Amino acid sequence: MLFLFALSILSWGFCIILFFHFRSLDTYILNGTFDRFLVRPLNPFFHFMAMKFDIASFGQFLFSIIVFAIVSFQLQLEWTIGKILFLLGAIVGGVLIQGGLLVIISAFAFWTTKSEQFYWVAMFPARNLTYYPLAIYPKFIQWITAFVIPFGFVNYFPTTVILNKETPYFPDYMGYFSPLVGVLFFGLAYFIWMLGLSRYKSTGS
Amino acid sequence: MSIIEVNNLQKEFMIAKRETGLVGALKSLVKREFIKKEAVKDISFSIEKGEMVGYIGPNGAGKSTTIKMLTGILVPSAGQVTVNGIVPYENRQENAKNIGVVFGQRTQLWWDLPTIESFELLKAIYRVTDQRYKENMSIFQEILGLDEFINTPVRQLSLGQRMRADIAASLLHDPPILFLDEPTIGLDVVAKEKMRTFIQEINKEKQVTVILTTHDMEDIEKLCQRMVLIDHGQKVYDGDILAVKERFGKMRTLVVDLEDADKSFAVKNGELCKQEGNRYWLRFNGNEVSASDLITQISQTHNIKDLTVEEPEIESIISRIYQEGFNEKQTVQG
Ligand SMILES: Nc1ncnc2c1ncn2[C@@H]1O[C@H](COP(=O)(O)OP(=O)(O)O)[C@@H](O)[C@H]1O
Ligand SMILES: [Mg+2]
Numbered sequence: 391m392l393f394l395f396a397l398s399i400l401s402w403g404f405c406i407i408l409f410f411h412f413r414s415l416d417t418y419i420l421n422g423t424f425d426r427f428l429v430r431p432l433n434p435f436f437h438f439m440a441m442k443f444d445i446a447s448f449g450q451f452l453f454s455i456i457v458f459a460i461v462s463f464q465l466q467l468e469w470t471i472g473k474i475l476f477l478l479g480a481i482v483g484g485v486l487i488q489g490g491l492l493v494i495i496s497a498f499a500f501w502t503t504k505s506e507q508f509y510w511v512a513m514f515p516a517r518n519l520t521y522y523p524l525a526i527y528p529k530f531i532q533w534i535t536a537f538v539i540p541f542g543f544v545n546y547f548p549t550t551v552i553l554n555k556e557t558p559y560f561p562d563y564m565g566y567f568s569p570l571v572g573v574l575f576f577g578l579a580y581f582i583w584m585l586g587l588s589r590y591k592s593t594g595s
Numbered sequence: 596m597s598i599i600e601v602n603n604l605q606k607e608f609m610i611a612k613r614e615t616g617l618v619g620a621l622k623s624l625v626k627r628e629f630i631k632k633e634a635v636k637d638i639s640f641s642i643e644k645g646e647m648v649g650y651i652g653p654n655g656a657g658k659s660t661t662i663k664m665l666t667g668i669l670v671p672s673a674g675q676v677t678v679n680g681i682v683p684y685e686n687r688q689e690n691a692k693n694i695g696v697v698f699g700q701r702t703q704l705w706w707d708l709p710t711i712e713s714f715e716l717l718k719a720i721y722r723v724t725d726q727r728y729k730e731n732m733s734i735f736q737e738i739l740g741l742d743e744f745i746n747t748p749v750r751q752l753s754l755g756q757r758m759r760a761d762i763a764a765s766l767l768h769d770p771p772i773l774f775l776d777e778p779t780i781g782l783d784v785v786a787k788e789k790m791r792t793f794i795q796e797i798n799k800e801k802q803v804t805v806i807l808t809t810h811d812m813e814d815i816e817k818l819c820q821r822m823v824l825i826d827h828g829q830k831v832y833d834g835d836i837l838a839v840k841e842r843f844g845k846m847r848t849l850v851v852d853l854e855d856a857d858k859s860f861a862v863k864n865g866e867l868c869k870q871e872g873n874r875y876w877l878r879f880n881g882n883e884v885s886a887s888d889l890i891t892q893i894s895q896t897h898n899i900k901d902l903t904v905e906e907p908e909i910e911s912i913i914s915r916i917y918q919e920g921f922n923e924k925q926t927v928q929g
Contacts, residue, residue: 426703428668430720431691503611504620511617591608592668 401484403454480548483568490579500586695765699777755786
């Protein structure tokens with residue numbers, strides 16, 4: 391449980407540094423700031439992503455690293471090279487999956503001119519799911535978090551690998567797929583975002 | 596081929612009826628009611644290299660929308676655009692290298708950073724060489740006086756300073772084409788003048804093609820030989836600015852407050868177009884008679900309490916062009 395939580399906030403801490411401002415894409419569109427990303431010789435997605443590194447999130451990031459260190463110390467985990475590499479892969483996967491969801495949510499702004507509200511509805515429940523072992527949820531929800539919004543790969547599946555736990559319904563090696571799932575999910579998110587961008591209407595006045 | 600070609604350009608916005616709250620936002624994903632707004636109806640023009648063209652019209656005419664299609668921000672609903680041989684919305688990044696853009700209403704710079712750091716960032720983004728960067732910066736500093744505020748964060752700049760910084764930033768990468776959307780809006784007289792001088796200089800020295808939108812007639816008079824006048828998304832006039840000025844720009848209105856109302860008030864060379872109580876509006880042609888002639892004439896028979904002379908607004912010029920047509924010397928380029 392503790393490890394689950396620690397891994398969750400670790401990848402989240404990293405994720406918000408890169409992607410947190412995506413949730414307010416609607417504001418950038420409405421006040422016209424977004425226009426500038428389309429008149430520069432750069433890919434608008436990466437330009438927008440690089441525009442802002444959430445400095446305020448650094449605090450949370452440091453905090454999450456400390457929590458993670460304490461937890462893994464308490465659990466007396468033995469860190470082999472293999473496990474460290476696996477952990478790094480899981481973090482990359484977790485960052486991409488959560489970042490991907492933030493990107494998808496932000497893309498709603500291109501259709502509805504709203505995104506912040508969707509953030510609160512979608513991101514919170516999804517994040518809360520990761521605080522508990524997936525095994526406690528009904529099969530239906532487990533299935534969704536494995537294959538639709540793959541938050542199971544953020545921490546649950548990797549944790550079961552690191553701690554050698556059983557995963558009901560799913561094979562034990564699911565955790566190894568985190569980075570791949572992350573890349574695929576983020577790719578999908580990028581595609582949706584670019585699709586939204588092609589419908590971009592700018593703002594009046 | 597002309598450097599900018601616009602053919603039968605159209606843009607309509609489907610404006611969703613506003614739904615509030617989260618339920619509204621979700622509902623609007625599923626089913627939405629739209630109102631169609633034709634911002635640009637059917638506009639064509641072409642612009643040659645080195646020209647400086649005033650793109651003018653009243654608020655809401657569709658000026659910004661046109662500029663956004665030329666810069667690649669918006670995809671047209673119909674029609675063709677090419678800018679330096681490139682279709683902007685299909686090839687935004689290529690197009691971006693050829694153009695500089697200034698939106699008077701909002702900055703392109705990094706709000707929280709010192710001005711100089713925005714320039715450094717843009718230098719990196721546009722891959723401007725050190726050599727060119729230095730040359731350009733020294734020119735801009737000389738004409739625009741950037742030195743005064745180069746280390747101040749953009750958010751603390753006055754509007755005039757911000758606009759100067761913005762126009763310099765848009766020219767860092769030596770674009771052959773410059774789009775200026777309301778570059779003098781909200782500026783005081785001195786700042787406006789500086790802006791105009793700089794635009795003129797850039798156009799002359801560097802042969803930059805400039806499209807300038809404004810609803811300030813004076814900008815156009817001082818800067819452009821040619822103007823494209825639009826209203827309600829349609830082109831009303833395209834051609835020599837002198838012809839319009841000759842015809843309509845000389846019409847002024849003298850507003851006088853008389854001590855006593857006079858039912859049979861009439862003045863030679865002045866057309867009485869409105870009256871409210873003791874206040875009279877007299878329209879006159881500046882070529883035929885001067886305001887002081889009129890005033891002398893009136894003061895011989897009446898006691899004048901107060902008076903002002905109104906310059907023609909773009910709105911009134913447009914409505915007169917509508918009323919009277921513009922047959923004489925009309926040149927529709929294309
Ligand atoms: N992104 C947009 N969405 C909806 N309506 C818009 C948008 N941009 C402009 N409009 C509308 O189109 C018309 C023309 O606007 P604009 O091109 O900004 O005019 P101008 O720059 O000449 O003042 C206005 O009625 C404006 O409200
Ligand atoms: Mg405008």
